[in-house]
Amino acid sequence: xxxxxxxxxxxxxxxxxxxxxxAAGVSxxxxxxxxxxxxRVAQPTRTRILEIAQALGYTASASAxxxxxxxxxxxxxxxxxxxxxxxxxxxxxxxxxxxxxDYSLVLLHLPHPSASPQLPTDVNMRRVDALLVLGAGTLxxxxxxQLQRSGIPHFxxxxxxxxxxxxxxxxxxxxxxxxxxxxxxLAFFHGRLAAASRISLLxxxxxxxxSALHEAGIKLREVRVEGGAGAIPSSRxxxxxxxxxxxxxxxxxxxxxxxxxxxxxxxxxxxxxKIPADLSIVGMDGQDxxxxxxxxxxxxxxxxxxxxxxxxxxxxxxxxxxxxTPAVWSPExxxxxxxxxxxxxxxxxxxxxxxxxxxx
Amino acid sequence: xxxxxxxxxxxxxxxxxxxxxxAAGVSxxxxxxxxxxxxRVAQPTRTRILEIAQALGYTASASAxxxxxxxxxxxxxxxxxxxxxxxxxxxxxxxxxxxxxDYSLVLLHLPHPSASPQLPTDVNMRRVDALLVLGAGTLxxxxxxQLQRSGIPHFxxxxxxxxxxxxxxxxxxxxxxxxxxxxxxLAFFHGRLAAASRISLLxxxxxxxxSALHEAGIKLREVRVEGGAGAIPSSRxxxxxxxxxxxxxxxxxxxxxxxxxxxxxxxxxxxxxKIPADLSIVGMDGQDxxxxxxxxxxxxxxxxxxxxxxxxxxxxxxxxxxxxTPAVWSPExxxxxxxxxxxxxxxxxxxxxxxxxxxx
DNA sequence: CTGAAAGCGCTAACAA
DNA sequence: TTGTTAGCGCTTTCAG
Numbered sequence: 218x219x220x221x222x223x224x225x226x227x228x229x230x231x232x233x234x235x236x237x238x239x240a241a242g243v244s245x246x247x248x249x250x251x252x253x254x255x256x257r258v259a260q261p262t263r264t265r266i267l268e269i270a271q272a273l274g275y276t277a278s279a280s281a282x283x284x285x286x287x288x289x290x291x292x293x294x295x296x297x298x299x300x301x302x303x304x305x306x307x308x309x310x311x312x313x314x315x316x317x318x319d320y321s322l323v324l325l326h327l328p329h330p331s332a333s334p335q336l337p338t339d340v341n342m343r344r345v346d347a348l349l350v351l352g353a354g355t356l357x358x359x360x361x362x363q364l365q366r367s368g369i370p371h372f373x374x375x376x377x378x379x380x381x382x383x384x385x386x387x388x389x390x391x392x393x394x395x396x397x398x399x400x401x402x403l404a405f406f407h408g409r410l411a412a413a414s415r416i417s418l419l420x421x422x423x424x425x426x427x428s429a430l431h432e433a434g435i436k437l438r439e440v441r442v443e444g445g446a447g448a449i450p451s452s453r454x455x456x457x458x459x460x461x462x463x464x465x466x467x468x469x470x471x472x473x474x475x476x477x478x479x480x481x482x483x484x485x486x487x488x489x490x491k492i493p494a495d496l497s498i499v500g501m502d503g504q505d506x507x508x509x510x511x512x513x514x515x516x517x518x519x520x521x522x523x524x525x526x527x528x529x530x531x532x533x534x535x536x537x538x539x540x541x542t543p544a545v546w547s548p549e550x551x552x553x554x555x556x557x558x559x560x561x562x563x564x565x566x567x568x569x570x571x572x573x574x575x576x577x
Numbered sequence: 578x579x580x581x582x583x584x585x586x587x588x589x590x591x592x593x594x595x596x597x598x599x600a601a602g603v604s605x606x607x608x609x610x611x612x613x614x615x616x617r618v619a620q621p622t623r624t625r626i627l628e629i630a631q632a633l634g635y636t637a638s639a640s641a642x643x644x645x646x647x648x649x650x651x652x653x654x655x656x657x658x659x660x661x662x663x664x665x666x667x668x669x670x671x672x673x674x675x676x677x678x679d680y681s682l683v684l685l686h687l688p689h690p691s692a693s694p695q696l697p698t699d700v701n702m703r704r705v706d707a708l709l710v711l712g713a714g715t716l717x718x719x720x721x722x723q724l725q726r727s728g729i730p731h732f733x734x735x736x737x738x739x740x741x742x743x744x745x746x747x748x749x750x751x752x753x754x755x756x757x758x759x760x761x762x763l764a765f766f767h768g769r770l771a772a773a774s775r776i777s778l779l780x781x782x783x784x785x786x787x788s789a790l791h792e793a794g795i796k797l798r799e800v801r802v803e804g805g806a807g808a809i810p811s812s813r814x815x816x817x818x819x820x821x822x823x824x825x826x827x828x829x830x831x832x833x834x835x836x837x838x839x840x841x842x843x844x845x846x847x848x849x850x851k852i853p854a855d856l857s858i859v860g861m862d863g864q865d866x867x868x869x870x871x872x873x874x875x876x877x878x879x880x881x882x883x884x885x886x887x888x889x890x891x892x893x894x895x896x897x898x899x900x901x902t903p904a905v906w907s908p909e910x911x912x913x914x915x916x917x918x919x920x921x922x923x924x925x926x927x928x929x930x931x932x933x934x935x936x937x
Numbered sequence: 938c939t940g941a942a943a944g945c946g947c948t949a950a951c952a953a
Numbered sequence: 954t955t956g957t958t959a960g961c962g963c964t965t966t967c968a969g
Contacts, residue, residue, distance in 0.1 A: 231703070233946060244956045249948060259954060276701035280643030281946035284961045289640065291683070291704070299665040299672075300865075309659045312686035321699050322684045323651070326672035339681050341636035343591070344651070449869030476865065483870070505660075509809030509840065593962060604940045609964060619938060641962035644945045940969080945962105952957075 232273040240269045252277065291321035292530060293337065293345035294523075297355045299326070302475065303376050303502045303519040307351045310520030314527035327355065334359040340369065347530045351523065352376040370533050372526040375546075376519055387515045387548040391471040391499040394513070394550055396435060399558045400469040400497065404438045404459060406452055406481065407473035438467060442477060452480030460488065468559035469497035475506035475514070482510060482555075493557035500555075511554035522546060592633040600629045612637065651681035652890060653697065653705035654883075657715045659686070662835065663736050663862045663879040667711045670880030674887035687715065694719040700729065707890045711883065712736040730893050732886040735906075736879055747875045747908040751831040751859040754873070754910055756795060759918045760829040760857065764798040764819060766812055766841065767833035798827060802837060812840030820848065828919035829857035835866035835874070842870060842915075853917035860915075871914035882906060 238245045243262065251258045251266040252275075258266075269275075283289045292315060299305045308324070315322050323345050325337045334357060339345055347370040350356050356364070356373075364371050388405055395403055430437060442448070442455045452472065460466060472478040478500030482492060490496050500507040500514040507514040598605045603622065611618045611626040612635075618626075629635075643649045652675060659665045668684070675682050683705050685697045694717060699705055707730040710716055716724070716733075724731050748765055755763055790797060802808070802815045812832065820826060832838040838860030842852060850856050860867040860874040867874040 234948095235946080245947075246949080246957080247955060250955090253948095257954060262954080274701075276698070276703075277948095278644070278946055279699075279702040279704040280640050280649065281961090282702075282948075283640030284638070284644050284963085285946080285948040287961075294684075299659065299669045300662075302660075305659040305665040308684070309686065312659075312684060313688075316686065316688070319698065321704060322686070324654075324668070324672060324682045324684045326669065326676065326682070328673075328676070338636070338679065339639070341634075342639040342642075343636075344639040344681060447865040447869055449865060453869075476869075480869065505807040505809060505836065509807055509813075509836075510843070594964095595962080605963075606941080606965075607939060610939090613964095617938060622938080637964095638962055641945090642964075644947085645962080645964040647945075938969105941967090943964105943966090945964085948959100948961085950957100950959085953955085 232270075232275040234275070234277065237266065237270050237273055237275050240273065241266045249277075288534075289321075289344060289346050290319065291323055291345050292347045292349060292527070292534075293323045293325045293339055294349045294351065295325040295327065295337070295355055296351040297327050297329075301502075302506070303517060304351060307374065307376060307519040307523035310523035311349055311351075311527045314524035315531075318528075318531050320531065334363075336360055336363050336367070340364075340367075346534055347371060349523065349526050349530055350374065370530055372530050374519075374522055374526045376517065387501055387517065388471055388473075390548045390550050391501070391515050392430075392435075392437070394552070395469045395471070395497060395499065395556065396430075396433065398469075398497065398556060400467075401434060401559075402436045402438075402465060402467045403469050403471065404440055404467040405471045405473075406440045406442050406455060406477050408442050408448060408451075408477065436467075448474055448476035449480040449483070452477040453484040456481045456484040467496075468561070469499070469556070471499045471501075473501055475500050475502045475512075478512055478514070478555075479506060479510065482512070493555050494560060497556040497559070507551075507553070513553045513556040514551050515548045516551055517548060518546075592630075592635040594635070594637065597626065597630050597633055597635050600633065601626045609637075648894075649681075649704060649706050650679065651683055651705050652707045652709060652887065652894075653683045653685045653699055654709045654711065655685040655687060655697070655715055656711040657687050657689075661862075662866070663877060664711060667734065667736060667879040667883035670883035671709055671711075671887045674884035675891075678888075678891050680891065694723075696720055696723050696727070700724075700727075706894055707731060709883065709886050709890055710734065730890055732890050734879075734882055734886045736877065747861055747877065748831055748833075750908045750910050751861070751875050752790075752795075752797070754912070755829045755831070755857060755859065755916065756790075756793065758829075758857065758916060760827075761794060761919075762796045762798075762825060762827045763829050763831065764800050764827040765831045765833075766800045766802050766815060766837050768802050768808060768811075768837065796827075808834055808836035809840040809843070812837040813844040816841045816844040827856075828921070829859070829916070831859045831861075833861055835860050835862045835872075838872055838874070839866060839870065842872070853915050854920060857916040857919070867911075867913070873913045873916040874911050875908045876911055877908060878906075 234245045234248050238248045241248065241262075243266065247258060247262065248266055248270070250256075251263040252270060279289070294308055294311050296304055296308060299308065312322050323339055325339060325348075327337070335341075340348065348364065350371060350373040353373055353375050361373075388407075392403060392405075438459070440455050440459055442451045456470070470481050472481055478498055481498055485492060485496050485498070492498060498512055500510075500512045502514070502517055502519070506512075594605045594608050598608045601608065601622075603626065607618060607622065608626055608630070610616075611623045612630060639649070654668055654671050656664055656668060659668065672682050683699055685699060685708075687697070695701075700708065708724065710731060710733040713733055713735050721733075748767075752763060752765075798819070800815050800819055802811045816830070830841050832841055838858055841858055845852060845856050845858070852858060858872055860870075860872045862874070862877055862879070866872075
């Protein structure tokens with residue numbers, strides 16, 4: 218005798234592989250092969266199974282398949298923020314690459330970059346097969362070390378503003394362009410995301426390019442843009458501050474982000490400066506902003522690079538070989554309307570670094 | 578006799594619950610309880626187990642736990658893009674809310690909004706327990722229908738530009754502000770993401786507010802900004818196009834996004850218009866851009882709303898109750914420097930809708 | 938308070 | 954070509 222009527226807990230207990238096997242009159246093993254497109258299944262059998270699975274709305278459970286295979290077919294994308302176009306573009310690029318290969322994307326949004334020495338929970342729980350780390354400074358030394366020890370495939374993508382050579386490379390490209398135009402007094406605006414230590418190499422370091430700067434009598438001022446007011450107002454203030462300095466003024470500004478470039482542009486226009494006649498401006502990131510404003514910029518192709526990283530990761534996972542580093546990337550210069558030769562000749566020849574803190 | 582020596586396949590087969598149980602001299606059941614903080618474990622036992630687990634670097638496998646419990650402790654966040662600040666902010670808001678509760682976030686980045694009538698694979702594979710849908714137009718009717726049928730908890734968040742009442746509500750707020758300032762000739766710029774059908778209600782629909790507009794003799798022009806050149810240049814062009822129209826010109830513009838507001842601002846300034854004396858501008862989204870440019874704007878608090886949605890979803894999941902709709906949201910107006918009373922009095926009284934297509 | 942044992946749903950040898 | 958049989962690692966009654 219059946220127990221007194223009770224409502225079922227769930228409406229649709231979702232068909233399992235056994236249901237399909239039973240309906241098709243085959244074993245679960247065959248269903249599994251058929252559905253995954255593996256060989257050793259007769260064509261008619263496969264067709265029938267597929268139809269039945271379709272009718273039953275069957276899809277393998279990720280948990281069960283993951284337990285059995287040890288693979289989750291999902292990769293973790295580590296980022297510290299989505300507020301910068303370069304980052305959200307990178308996530309989007311990765312998302313597309315992964316979707317193309319039927320992998321899932323688990324977003325590992327870390328609160329404060331490298332706040333904890335622990336690896337994210339999703340990694341420890343093996344919810345992801347591999348990690349795509351966006352920005353060289355996103356994970357701390359210890360975390361990267363643990364990654365290497367754990368043997369989890371991972372790929373780190375250099376993104377602007379992340380204690381990375383990317384900044385140096387991009388800034389170098391911009392500077393080269395300006396120097397070629399005849400500028401000898403430059404300013405480089407970068408934000409709190411940038412690594413002062415690395416960047417300052419540009420002004421005082423021992424690199425070949427740096428010494429070349431000195432020899433050529435080029436003056437480069439580094440302006441650290443800080444403050445919680447957002448990149449645009451902060452860089453406006455920083456620009457004002459720079460302009461209030463005694464002595465000669467730079468004839469060109471390199472900005473570490475589009476937002477900063479906009480801030481400088483707005484403030485310069487407010488001061489009545491003509492762009493590029495009075496001041497050349499170079500932006501970075503290659504997002505809509507610079508394009509729209511007709512600003513010359515160094516672009517990073519974050520989305521494309523993230524997609525490449527993802528692909529390289531997948532190749533490593535499926536081929537069971539090591540992660541291959543994609544072709545070396547170099548920043549690209551897009552010359553638009555915001556750069557031109559300076560109005561006057563060279564000015565001073567003393568390299569200097571100034572700090573320009575904004576309130577808040 | 579043991580088989581001939583062979584190298585192990587993996588370096589660190591990662592400790593399992595059995596390893597911990599063995600090392601602690603207890604059963605796996607006890608380890609499971611201890612680690613998850615469940616009752617019925619003696620304090621000393623619990624402590625010992627925790628220490629051993631720590632030493633062994635044990636973390637439960639997500640797949641195994643998922644299989645056993647039927648829950649994945651991860652939710653899917655559905656979005657069609659990350660390129661708009663409102664969207665990436667929403668994702669970030671959701672990420673933080675989920676991280677606070679130790680849930681994982683699977684990013685379901687759909688290619689073309691509602692391109693396929695199918696639910697995303699991750700949903701069918703039960704890789705996620707619930708869905709947070711960003712933007713009312715992100716999922717198609719059929720998909721939403723399937724969601725409801727499948728009983729998967731889901732929450733849809735209205736975001737600007739997504740065939741949603743949000744647009745109407747926000748635009749209404751902006752318009753009310755402008756009318757109160759004395760404007761009688763307005764233009765509303767919106768993009769391809771916006772739903773023309775809904776929006777046009779503002780100009781010709783039967784709503785109380787709409788008729789009020791008519792009665793008050795307010796003229797509202799709807800400008801559809803299109804073109805693949807990005808929101809900023811497109812809206813510049815659209816503004817130029819609008820300004821080239823014969824007849825009276827609007828004294829205020831409402832923009833459906835920050836980017837459009839910037840485009841209008843730039844183009845207006847290029848035409849020598851003073852903001853807000855000659856033209857009032859209202860932006861939307863409340864992102865850095867409007868704040869930085871001192872633009873009056875209607876803000877959506879996407880991040881906060883997404884976080885609320887996530888919380889409501891988690892409450893439903895854990896409490897096993899239905900998804901509760903959070904408190905009704907209404908767009909908020911932040912008055913800054915870009916709006917003021919019109920220089921001249923009312924102009925015309927004919928409502929009209931113009932299309933302003935930009936090339937490409 | 939603790940343990941034994943039966944799965945969760947699928948995959949992967951190995952047989953047939 | 955197909956089926957049988959073990960698990961995968963954890964959770965969860967139900968006894969003890």
